[in-house]
Amino acid sequence: MTLDKLEAGKSGIITSVGGEGALRLRLLDMGLIPKTQVTVVKVAPMGDPIELRLRGYELTIRKDDARNIEVEVI
Amino acid sequence: MKLALVGNQNCGKTTLFNQLTGSNQRVGNFPGVTVEQKMGKIKGHNDVLLIDLPGIYSLRTYSAEEKITRDFILNEKPDGIINIVDATNIERNLYLTLQLIDLNIPMVVALNMMDEIRGNGGTIKLDELEELLGVPVVPISALKNEGIAELVNHILTAVNEDIKPKVTDFCAKDSPVHRCIHAICHIIEDHAQKAKIPIRFATTNLIEHESDITEKLSLDENELDMIEHAIVQMETEHEMDRHAALADMRYAFVDELCAKTVIKPKESKEFIRSQKIDKILTNKYAAIPVFIGIMALIFWLTFDVIGQQLSDLLALGIDALASTVDTALTNFGINHIVHSLIIDGIFAGVGSVLSFVPLIVVLFFFLSILEDTGYMARIAFVMDKLLRKIGLSGRSIVPMLIGFGCSVPAIMSTRTLSSERDRKMTILLIPFMSCTAKIPIYLVFSAAFFPGHAALTMIILYFGGILVGILTALMFKNTIFKGNPVPFVMELPNYRMPSAKNVVLLLWEKAKDFLTRAFTIIFFASVVVWFLQSFDLRFNYVEDSSTSLLAGIGRAIAPIFTFNGFADWRASTALLSGFIAKEVVISTLQVLLKVSEAGVSAALSSMFSTAQAVSFLTFTLLYTPCVAAFSTTKKELKSFPKAVGVALFQSAVAWLVSLIVFQIARVIL
Known part of the structure; x- marks a missing residue:
């Protein structure tokens, strides 16, 4: 499934990072790469963006962009 | 000697810069660099200039900040690099370190917030880390001013003795990436030497198609074909495209490094505290009311209590000075035109503007606290969805709100926006947020035309301004600011106490x-x-x-x-x-x-x-x-x-x- 579908509190392992251009490079640079474990911490009050935890830090990305990331739920 | 200070955002870079240079700072421009750089002489070393480069996560060129840093290092050729690394977030921070090492310049890693690691019962095996990274590592606490002298000694030694990074290979032996990198290194060796570009850096840039580097290397058709072939082969064997493969290579190296050197026994106190604070500040129901409350408090304190009092006091002072000068000039019998120039022109003009200064200082005091504690990132998180509708991101909400107080600090505060596009658009929209100086006009007019309805008139005017702002933004979004906004991928750092020194220096600036x-x-x-x-x-x-x-x-x-x-x-x-x-x-x-x-x-x-x-x-x-x-x-x-x-x-x-x-x-x- 894609990362935007992952419920708050659930974790997954990234299997692929799609999309293109600056956004994709930024995601890769921030450590969102295949085999990385990521947890959805919370969803913003208005329903978007989402807060993620990975590699010992917290990151926020928009749902539209999270749609490009495939994860395997654990 | 010229040193560059490089590091991620939110890793204490400004604090370290302030500790290293004290108040001995200025802002300047380097040729070819459009953004002003902060620089200062290192305390006790008058011949060492330290340049504070923008906080970045990578040396790629898709954002303005990253391009500035990369071009600065390539073109200005600093003698050494101080790379500040947040020890509490070491994995992601070291990703940039590996890219900096590729530049083959004397470099020292300043491992910041080591006190926090120790405070949580953890440790980092410094000797091993140094060995595996191949560059000196100095533990520091920028906030507590610890380890700074040692850091300076290390970087000076590294530069004076020209100690380059010792480890250059971050790819797993015999992996497809390894083969690809070495094949390309071999092809471009002479070209890189001639173009004076560090070879490792040139190679990874070629793999990622950074066009400016490709051009500088002046490779012929045949060589370019061979390089492309090597890359495609790697992509097939590794089952990842080039960008992912390189990111994967660096993170794999960092993961292994951290597994060997970093011991974190439990979740840090700071993280748990941040989670607790966020339970309220980014809570589904409380977040927006709390945000409005905080902004209202800042406005009230600035425009009604502290700032206004100080402004009034200053205005009194200026008036007193003006009347003293006025009397003196009259007694002196000076030409009445010169008299008018000084009193009606200069004192009235500059004087009225000067009385803004306390407002600006007080407002920036609060803003720097919002920024340095980490709350500003949460505001962006909470408000992003709303602002995105008009083509901006969550961070722009604060400058816009300040615009209701005074456009001057509002425009100044756009400096913290990470994207150039958002900055420009926000600056354009701020004046539509009706500032306090316009209130007297509204009051006089509503007294004349809508007696008894002053409040309603004001509300209509304020909302009218906002409405025009929104319409303008929508128009821009689909015309001149069309195209891809910078991705909204933002770190939410742990909440921290701001450094008093940082705040004071910012206010002074x-x-x-x-x-x-x-x-x-x-x-x-x-x-x-x-x-x-x-x-x-x-x-x-x-x-x-x-x-x-x-x-x-x-x-x-x-x-x-x-x-x-x-x-x-x-x-x-x-x-x-x-x-x-x-x-x-x-x-x-x-x-x-x-x-x-x-x-x-x-x-x-x-x-x-x-x-x-x-x-x-x-x-x-x-x-x-x-x-x-x-x-x-x-x-x-x-x-x-x-x-x-x-x-x-x-x-x-x-x-x-x-x-x-x-x-x-x-x-x-």
């Missing part, structure tokens, strides 16, 4: 910046407006302001407002004088209508019909802000023509909207 402009561009503009008000076409000094040059210009431009309903030269002259400060619109009208302060409202109601008044108010709400805001825009956009463009655009919007308002009001009122 902002105050100095504003004072410099008060005595240059604002001084100049005040003298020009004074001249126009005081002389007629034949350069005779005028006693009756209705014959002045300014009134002449007012008469000349008045016909522009024919369809807006206020083609009266007194109205247009008042609007022109409003460029000095918006409060001046009323005092000019008062002078031109030849009435006392109390009589303005009555005089206005005979000058304007209600529809005309509404139209005039709409124009004042939207048209170009005062000279102080203009000079701030010029500073932030780094261009006089662009600032003029912004001012003209705002005036054009004001003209158009007030025209529409008048045509409608004429029918219904």
